[in-house]
Amino acid sequence: NAGVTQTPKFQVLKTGQSMTLQCAQDMNHNSMYWYRQDPGMGLRLIYYSASEGTTDKGEVPNGYNVSRLNKREFSLRLESAAPSQTSVYFCASSAGDGPYEQYFGPGTRLTVT
């Protein structure tokens, strides 16, 4: 089992460009999450999906969109990247919605210039 995988690992974008971060899990988990982590800020929830077919905003959703493509995959899209979106992005999954053990991917380091 690969657990949670994320692509790409690194990405550099120019302001205004768009991109999609991909996430997939092979643990048959119902819930999936996207976080961003800035230096000294801990992790902040961007969007999450409690189950296939549902998505909901987290703490910092502005500038992002998500798609729960199927039970395995949850993508995060930046339509028009801004320097403030420079961060490390983590995808996670869990068996259920809320206080369940979350399994994290290796992260995507995004720089917007």
Added chain:
Amino acid sequence: LAKTTQPISMDSYEGQEVNITCSHNNIATNDYITWYQQFPSQGPRFIIQGYKTKVTNEVASLFIPADRKSSTLSLPRVSLSDTAVYYCLVAFTGGGNKLTFGTGTQLKVEL
């Protein structure tokens, strides 16, 4: 939404017991308390979870007093490899959109 407060950093030596306390004054009845560990350039990893009293597993213990307004993660006999950031998280079933990790506690273990 239960806000958590932790010390920014702690220092310890190998072989000592480390206790990291998290304050969550407005914890709700349905909230559970979970602790994660994060190494540099990696995603967080689950350590332990509890609702009340004491929970113990092979790597840590979690102490939760009766009022549940705080919790303490106890790491017995730490080693250099326990140097990491530790996060306290409160969450309730159905509350995935309320998950907040906070800034965590940087634990540094020295020889």
